[in-house]
Amino acid sequence: MQELLGDDLSVVVNTGDDVEHLGVHVSPDPDLVTYWLAGEIDEERGWGIAGDSFTVFERLVALGAPDWFGLSDRDLATCLRRRERLEAGETHTAIQAEIARALGVAAAVLPMSDEAVRTHVRTDRGWLGLQEYLVREHAKPAVLEVELAGIEDARPSPDALSAIEAADAIVIGPSNPVISIGPILAVPGMRQAIAAAAAPVVAVSPYVGGRILKGPTDEFMRSAGREASTRGVAAAYEGLADGLVVDAGDPGPAPDAPSVRSVSTLMDDADARREVAAAVLDYARELG
Amino acid sequence: MQELLGDDLSVVVNTGDDVEHLGVHVSPDPDLVTYWLAGEIDEERGWGIAGDSFTVFERLVALGAPDWFGLSDRDLATCLRRRERLEAGETHTAIQAEIARALGVAAAVLPMSDEAVRTHVRTDRGWLGLQEYLVREHAKPAVLEVELAGIEDARPSPDALSAIEAADAIVIGPSNPVISIGPILAVPGMRQAIAAAAAPVVAVSPYVGGRILKGPTDEFMRSAGREASTRGVAAAYEGLADGLVVDAGDPGPAPDAPSVRSVSTLMDDADARREVAAAVLDYARELG
Numbered sequence: 001m002q003e004l005l006g007d008d009l010s011v012v013v014n015t016g017d018d019v020e021h022l023g024v025h026v027s028p029d030p031d032l033v034t035y036w037l038a039g040e041i042d043e044e045r046g047w048g049i050a051g052d053s054f055t056v057f058e059r060l061v062a063l064g065a066p067d068w069f070g071l072s073d074r075d076l077a078t079c080l081r082r083r084e085r086l087e088a089g090e091t092h093t094a095i096q097a098e099i100a101r102a103l104g105v106a107a108a109v110l111p112m113s114d115e116a117v118r119t120h121v122r123t124d125r126g127w128l129g130l131q132e133y134l135v136r137e138h139a140k141p142a143v144l145e146v147e148l149a150g151i152e153d154a155r156p157s158p159d160a161l162s163a164i165e166a167a168d169a170i171v172i173g174p175s176n177p178v179i180s181i182g183p184i185l186a187v188p189g190m191r192q193a194i195a196a197a198a199a200p201v202v203a204v205s206p207y208v209g210g211r212i213l214k215g216p217t218d219e220f221m222r223s224a225g226r227e228a229s230t231r232g233v234a235a236a237y238e239g240l241a242d243g244l245v246v247d248a249g250d251p252g253p254a255p256d257a258p259s260v261r262s263v264s265t266l267m268d269d270a271d272a273r274r275e276v277a278a279a280v281l282d283y284a285r286e287l288g
Numbered sequence: 289m290q291e292l293l294g295d296d297l298s299v300v301v302n303t304g305d306d307v308e309h310l311g312v313h314v315s316p317d318p319d320l321v322t323y324w325l326a327g328e329i330d331e332e333r334g335w336g337i338a339g340d341s342f343t344v345f346e347r348l349v350a351l352g353a354p355d356w357f358g359l360s361d362r363d364l365a366t367c368l369r370r371r372e373r374l375e376a377g378e379t380h381t382a383i384q385a386e387i388a389r390a391l392g393v394a395a396a397v398l399p400m401s402d403e404a405v406r407t408h409v410r411t412d413r414g415w416l417g418l419q420e421y422l423v424r425e426h427a428k429p430a431v432l433e434v435e436l437a438g439i440e441d442a443r444p445s446p447d448a449l450s451a452i453e454a455a456d457a458i459v460i461g462p463s464n465p466v467i468s469i470g471p472i473l474a475v476p477g478m479r480q481a482i483a484a485a486a487a488p489v490v491a492v493s494p495y496v497g498g499r500i501l502k503g504p505t506d507e508f509m510r511s512a513g514r515e516a517s518t519r520g521v522a523a524a525y526e527g528l529a530d531g532l533v534v535d536a537g538d539p540g541p542a543p544d545a546p547s548v549r550s551v552s553t554l555m556d557d558a559d560a561r562r563e564v565a566a567a568v569l570d571y572a573r574e575l576g
Contacts, residue, residue, distance in 0.1 A: 023372035024311070056344055059365035063390045065372075073361060077347035080368070084311035084353075102351045 009107035010163035011037075015092060016112075016119040016148055016183030019131045021069050022060055024079035025086055028131070029180070030096050030109055031078055038103035040074075046214065049074045068136040093157045110163055112184040115154040119179055120147045130179065139216040143223040148183050156190045164193045169284035172203035174265065177236040178220035185240070194240055200287035202280055203241035205230040208266050209249035231255045243287050245280055259287060297395035298451035299325075303380060304400075304407035304436055304471030307419045309357050310348055312367035313374055316419070317468070318384050318397055319366055326391035328362075334502065337362045356424040381445045398451055400472040403442040407467055408435045418467065427504040431511040436471050444478045452481045457572035460491035462553065465524040466508035473528070482528060488575035490568055491529035493518040496554050497537035519543045531575050533568055547575060 014029040028047065035041040035049055042050040052072035061067045071079060078099055085095045092111040100109050119130040123141030133139060156164075164170065175181050185191050194201060207230045212218055218228035226232035230246045234255035237244070244257040247265040254260060261283045267273045302317040316335065323329040323337055330338040340360035349355045359367060366387055373383045380399040388397050407418040411429030421427060444452075452458065463469050473479050482489060495518045500506055506516035514520035518534045522543035525532070531547040535554070542548060549571045555561045 023368045053341070053343055053361075055341055055361040056365040056368070059362045060369055063365065063369045064386055065369060073341075073343040074347045077344040077351065080311045080344070081348055081351045081353060087311075098352055 006106045007108070009037075010110055010160075010167070011107060012110050012112055012160045012163065012184055013096075014112060014180055014183050016117045016179070017130050018116070018118065019069075019129060020083070021131070022057070022065055022071060022076070023083075024071070024076060025083035026069075026071065026079045026131070027082060027092070027096075027111075030092075030111055031075065031099075034096070034100050034103060034105055034109050037100070037105040037107050037109070040103065048072055069131060091157075093159050108159065108163060110160045111157055112160055112190065113154040113187050114157050116150050117154050117183055117187070118149040119183055120149055121145070121179075122147065134216075139219070143216070143219045145223060146178060146182070146220065148186055151183070151186050152188065154187045156187050156193060160190075161193050164197050164199075167197060167199040169281060169288065170194060170197060170199045170201045171280055171284065172201065172237060172241065174204040174206040176206065176215060176217045176220055177226075177233055178217075178224045182224075182236075191240060200242045200284045201240060202243045202245060202261075202284045202287065203233065203237045204245045204265065204276070204280060205233045205247065205250070205255075207233065207250055208247045210247075210251045213266075229255075243283055245276075245283060294394045295396070297325075298398055298448075298455070299395060300398050300400055300448045300451065300472055301384075302400060302468055302471050304405045304467070305418050306404070306406065307357075307417055308371070309419070310345070310353055310359060310364070311371075312359070312364060313371035314357075314359065314367045314419070315370060315380070315384075315399075318380075318399055319363065319387075322384065322388050322391060322393055322397050325388070325393040325395050325397070328391065336360055357419060379445075381447050396447065396451060398448045399445055400448055400478065401442040401475050402445050404438050405442050405471055405475070406437040407471055408437055409433070409467075410435065422504075427507070431504070431507045433511060434466060434470070434508065436474055439471070439474050440476065442475045444475050444481060448478075449481050452485050452487075455485060455487040457569060457576065458482060458485060458487045458489045459568055459572065460489065460525060460529060462492040462494040464494065464503060464505045464508055465514075465521055466505075466512045470512075470524075479528060488530045488572045489528060490531045490533060490549075490572045490575065491521065491525045492533045492553065492564070492568060493521045493535065493538070493543075495521065495538055496535045498535075498539045501554075517543075531571055533564075533571060 011033050013033050017028040019026050032047050040049045042048045049072055052074050054072050056073050056076050057070050082095050091114040093114055096109050096111055121128050121133045122145035125141045221228040221232050230250050234244050234257045243259040245261045248262045263279045265276055267276055299321050301321050305316040307314050320335050328337045330336045337360055340362050342360050344361055344364050345358050370383050379402040381402055384397050384399055409416050409421045410433035413429045509516040509520050514523055518538050522532050522545045532545040533549050536550045536552050551567045553564055555564055
């Protein structure tokens with residue numbers, strides 16, 4: 001796997017989670033991936049920068065800023081720099097490349113689109129921005145509907161399209177199929193580009209032993225009219241995935257997919273993550 | 289003096305030094321005064337917040353931001369909050385009041401104007417923003433001219449006018465008469481308001497023993513066609529100051545002013561600052 005952390009790896013990331021907050025442009029998914037690849041991630045939380053201070057955030061709150069969305073200092077710097085570069089007319093793609101390069105990340109972290117897309121959630125407490133729902137409301141309101149504002153006018157970024165076209169293997173990660181993978185696939189032209197790519201497409205189910213280990217995936221699956229299970233995941237990627245990796249501990253019945261590979265997908269440390277990644281790539285090679 | 293740190297004190301501050309930089313709105317003079325009154329000032333440097341970290345600034349520079357204008361974390365938070373509140377339509381006056389209140393400052397820190405004024409300096413290396421001249425170029429280029437962009441459209445803030453009208457004493461501090469006091473007095477209507485006020489006006493010369501202890505005051509005095517001396521200061525405040533406080537160690541000849549009070553104006557510690565302030569207020573009382 002080590003070589004995949006180099007420039008052989010391209011990660012297409014979701015900008016639907018983006019939010020302008022505290023005077024900066026927060027781009028949670030691109031930064032999360034960048035921090036993982038840079039070795040900066042706070043592994044325990046699964047987001048943010050390990051060991052970072054919150055000096056600016058605490059001062060902002062003292063000055064009257066809202067306190068529900070904390071940003072640590074280095075993370076805030078990334079988001080402040082992003083806002084400035086966006087206002088100077090730079091694209092998300094160019095800015096994320098600058099950030100990755102500055103942090104020593106050789107892999108390409110590619111925003112799905114340079115146009116703005118925003119995920120909104122209709123809940124029993126009304127419409128909420130995704131971060132408001134997840135962070136401020138702790139994912140407690142009932143999810144009724146998801147809207148991707150701006151999606152009709154978005155186009156896949158040229159770099160994302162090139163990476164898809166040139167790929168040896170395309171992996172759809174074990175993220176929330178509705179709000180994490182969904183916005184990427186909803187960018188007009190993205191599904192077609194993936195379907196047209198020469199590379200095999202392998203999707204990894206986020207269900208481990210039939211359960212989601214983190215986050216409100218079940219709620220979002222149900223709001224999208226899908227079964228909250230690996231079968232529902234298979235349905236979400238129907239016509240797109242050539243193969244589906246499912247957890248060996250997943251209860252039946254087997255999902256409906258062109259091909260299924262069963263492995264232990266629990267990723268609770270770096271070794272386990274490496275093993276799952278290797279199994280996924282082996283599987284893609286077999287399918288290719 | 290202690291009571292003057294309460295709500296009896298209003299300080300009209302210069303916003304001509306403001307600069308949008310690193311994605312935030314820096315307002316050096318208002319913040320400097322606020323940090324002094326809040327007890328946060330870095331007394332050694334004479335600006336910024338004592339003991340503050342530079343985590344965000346260092347990260348911004350690592351991400352490619354310019355490195356010549358450092359902002360410590362809490363200072364940057366103030367400036368980030370200011371930018372957001374300005375963009376939300378708040379006035380400089382309201383924002384500075386929020387900042388002062390949050391930091392426990394009872395005195396009123398009053399921006400000279402809610403309209404934007406920017407001090408530009410023509411030098412032998414071309415036009416420079418004031419911070420570019422002072423910080424990036426270390427005040428080394430020769431000063432040829434000062435321009436206050438936007439001054440024609442600026443008006444004194446209503447709060448500044450009220451404070452001037454209601455004052456028992458008006459003190460013009462021992463700052464640079466051209467680039468620190470000058471922009472305040474140049475706001476159309478400000479000089480008239482001070483001249484019309486019932487209170488005595490006392491100006492304090494920045495010359496100590498005939499010399500400027502800090503900053504390029506001499507260069508700016510000469511660029512404005514004034515003598516680089518207390519006599520030049522007296523000329524700058526002609527028609528405005530009822531009395532001039534000069535340093536006891538100042539060489540002659542005596543400045544041309546309606547009244548002159550000679551005291552030791554060297555303020556190298558808190559006691560000395562307190563003594564000068566007390567002497568200035570006593571003098572104002574006598575003149576009143």
